[in-house]
Amino acid sequence: MRDDSSVSDVARRTLLKATAGSLGIAAFGQVEAQAPDEERTTPSNSARDALSSDTSRENAAEWASNALWTATGTATEFPGQVVFPRYSHLAVTAMNQAGLSGHIGPRDAALAASRLQDKETGGFHRQEGDFLGPWTTATYHAVSLAQMFDISIDESAATEFLLDHQNDSGGFIPRSGFLGGKTISTLAATYKSTAALGQLNAVTQSIRDRIVNFVQSAQHTDGGWAATPHSNSSTVAGTYHAINTLLSLNALDAKTKRKAGSFLLSLQQPRGGFRGTLKPTDCSSPICRRRPEVTTRNTAQALLTLSKLGDANPLQSAMERLHVDWLVDRQLLSPADERFHGSFETYRDRTAPITHYLLNTAFAMNALRSVDTLDHIDQQSAGAFIAACQHPGSDGFASWPSSLSSLRDTEAAVRALDQSGAIERFPRDSLARTLSGQQRSDGSIAQLDWDNEPTVKQTALAVLAAAQVNRTNAIDRASALSFIADHQHQTGGFTNTSTPRSETSDGGGDDPSLQTTWLAVRAVSAMNGLTRIDRRKVSEYLAGLQGDDGQISPEQPTSLTAVRDTRYAMEILTTIGRLSVVDLNRAISYLASRQRRDGTYENENEAVHVTTGLAAADALSEIDLSKTQQYLQTKQLPSGGFAKKGFYSSATAMQRHADVVEALSVLRAQ
Numbered sequence: 001m002r003d004d005s006s007v008s009d010v011a012r013r014t015l016l017k018a019t020a021g022s023l024g025i026a027a028f029g030q031v032e033a034q035a036p037d038e039e040r041t042t043p044s045n046s047a048r049d050a051l052s053s054d055t056s057r058e059n060a061a062e063w064a065s066n067a068l069w070t071a072t073g074t075a076t077e078f079p080g081q082v083v084f085p086r087y088s089h090l091a092v093t094a095m096n097q098a099g100l101s102g103h104i105g106p107r108d109a110a111l112a113a114s115r116l117q118d119k120e121t122g123g124f125h126r127q128e129g130d131f132l133g134p135w136t137t138a139t140y141h142a143v144s145l146a147q148m149f150d151i152s153i154d155e156s157a158a159t160e161f162l163l164d165h166q167n168d169s170g171g172f173i174p175r176s177g178f179l180g181g182k183t184i185s186t187l188a189a190t191y192k193s194t195a196a197l198g199q200l201n202a203v204t205q206s207i208r209d210r211i212v213n214f215v216q217s218a219q220h221t222d223g224g225w226a227a228t229p230h231s232n233s234s235t236v237a238g239t240y241h242a243i244n245t246l247l248s249l250n251a252l253d254a255k256t257k258r259k260a261g262s263f264l265l266s267l268q269q270p271r272g273g274f275r276g277t278l279k280p281t282d283c284s285s286p287i288c289r290r291r292p293e294v295t296t297r298n299t300a301q302a303l304l305t306l307s308k309l310g311d312a313n314p315l316q317s318a319m320e321r322l323h324v325d326w327l328v329d330r331q332l333l334s335p336a337d338e339r340f341h342g343s344f345e346t347y348r349d350r351t352a353p354i355t356h357y358l359l360n361t362a363f364a365m366n367a368l369r370s371v372d373t374l375d376h377i378d379q380q381s382a383g384a385f386i387a388a389c390q391h392p393g394s395d396g397f398a399s400w401p402s403s404l405s406s407l408r409d410t411e412a413a414v415r416a417l418d419q420s421g422a423i424e425r426f427p428r429d430s431l432a433r434t435l436s437g438q439q440r441s442d443g444s445i446a447q448l449d450w451d452n453e454p455t456v457k458q459t460a461l462a463v464l465a466a467a468q469v470n471r472t473n474a475i476d477r478a479s480a481l482s483f484i485a486d487h488q489h490q491t492g493g494f495t496n497t498s499t500p501r502s503e504t505s506d507g508g509g510d511d512p513s514l515q516t517t518w519l520a521v522r523a524v525s526a527m528n529g530l531t532r533i534d535r536r537k538v539s540e541y542l543a544g545l546q547g548d549d550g551q552i553s554p555e556q557p558t559s560l561t562a563v564r565d566t567r568y569a570m571e572i573l574t575t576i577g578r579l580s581v582v583d584l585n586r587a588i589s590y591l592a593s594r595q596r597r598d599g600t601y602e603n604e605n606e607a608v609h610v611t612t613g614l615a616a617a618d619a620l621s622e623i624d625l626s627k628t629q630q631y632l633q634t635k636q637l638p639s640g641g642f643a644k645k646g647f648y649s650s651a652t653a654m655q656r657h658a659d660v661v662e663a664l665s666v667l668r669a670q
Contacts, residue, residue, distance in 0.1 A: 599627025
């Protein structure tokens with residue numbers, strides 16, 4: 001068995017430096033590229049040259065930095081993730097109408113939305129990587145933005161896509177079913193498809209008549225419309241979309257106006273605001289599920305609809321003022337979280353789901369403008385909030401500032417930038433403020449925007465991110481260290497949550513895992529707190545997991561999970577200085593055996609785990625370093641990243657990108 005003394009101190013120092021984020025390794029290019037494996041298209045000579053130059057490193061850094069929310073110092077899973085045509089359209093419209101468009105990049109937002117057009121169908125996706133396919137509703141918002149800024153899109157394909165989604169009834173569906181069939185028509189999809197077709201000059205008399213017949217026949221006896229014809233409860237939203245559809249087709253008659261106005265009045269509350277419906281509505285889909293609460297959006301849509309009824313608007317001026325006051329009072333001017341300053345909450349009790357803030361603010365501003373009372377709110381603060389919702393890397397708008405960011409992607413982005421030699425691009429002080437605000441009284445650090453149970457993984461990721469940018473002084477290190485140390489299980493491993501499964505009678509709780517232990521030990525080391533944990537028990541826990549083939553994992557040796565676990569175990573043992581507790585030669589042989597004869601691997605994840613695992617044991621000489629480096633270099637995409645969004649993946653795109661960048665840096669240092 002190989003003794004600790006045979007492992008050079010260089011390996012341990014290198015690993016500890018990487019943990020603290022100070023591994024100052026330069027370029028990971030500059031070798032001749034070989035043909036990639038069979039899973040990738042062979043790059044041209046120019047592409048190979050780019051991959052073997054400093055351009056590769058710069059592109060990798062740019063990819064990571066473009067995912068950053070600079071104001072919070074957090075990162076999304078991949079650049080371009082925050083592009084939502086709906087949010088961008090509503091934000092740009094609200095800012096334009098308030099005369100505040102100079103505070104945002106409206107054309108940039110429109111350009112970002114235009115890139116979501118599906119090449120096969122012509123429709124637009126709701127966001128990058130939307131596996132549900134293109135939507136008629138997203139197509140309306142993207143087309144509207146393109147029209148506003150004269151941006152080129154395939155209008156013919158968009159028109160064909162919209163027309164393909166008109167049902168026989170005349171209404172439109174939000175999207176196609178998974179098997180290509182048509183789904184249920186909705187008033188929202190019908191209004192937005194009609195509006196988009198109108199902008200594309202594609203509403204023929206036949207199409208118009210079918211739409212008008214669909215909407216008119218869907219009006220209920222109470223004067224309102226449901227979200228879908230299959231629901232029996234009229235709603236503000238359904239009525240809002242129906243009235244706008246008929247208005248756009250010049251088909252709104254006096255009788256329909258009176259009935260719609262009467263229905264909306266039945267929803268107004270004596271203290272101000274409008275309920276969404278008279279009674280709860282439920283169905284098998286959230287498309288038609290509605291509750292009768294008084295909300296900002298219900299109130300805004302009711303006022304917007306009533307203002308479009310002209311002389312048929314039955315709302316008395318006194319009640320209008322009451323509703324305006326109710327809306328004005330929803331603006332948050334002293335929120336606990338400063339990110340939401342100027343935005344509008346959903347309910348009267350100051351509890352707005354974060355996903356509603358941009359929509360609430362845009363609708364409230366448009367509604368107040370429709371009744372000439374926009375000056376009743378703090379417009380500058382509202383505009384500043386909307387501006388903060390525009391992602392600096394993607395130019396698209398999200399529901400709230402820092403949307404879709406996470407601690408795991410943030411830690412990975414920091415690591416990728418550090419290993420790319422571009423750590424100065426990371427907003428260190430912004431991250432410090434965010435982590436300080438997210439630390440709880442028990443020492444744990446919570447995921448931004450989600451009030452979940454405190455976990456070791458999230459806390460460790462936060463500590464590692466802070467350590468890599470030298471900002472651990474922004475958190476209470478003593479309490480964070482105690483929180484993590486308190487989760488060491490009697491077996492020596494670490495649990496993610498508070499109660500081990502073995503100590504519960506109902507099967508709940510959490511057992512220790514190798515991944516949690518890997519994160520916990522590295523975070524504890526980054527805070528110079530290894531004496532706070534039982535390192536002997538950690539090593540015994542890992543030694544007990546070693547299998548006959550040398551893998552340090554409870555999984556079968558042929559699985560990628562076993563390779564990953566072995567890498568984790570090697571790094572943990574190097575960190576705590578106890579590599580001798582396992583059969584190191586067999587572990588090294590196991591990892592080295594994963595490289596194929598031609599120098600490739602099953603995939604880049606395996607190459608990363610083999611490389612970093614062997615580096616921890618100072619055993620990189622056991623593999624062909626040049627071929628490993630060449631193999632990983634061929635995985636860089638034209639975007640500059642080494643990964644793209646995948647579904648049902650244990651690691652995010654940002655994590656996989658950072659892993660490859662780190663592995664290449666380690667290889668280049670040899």
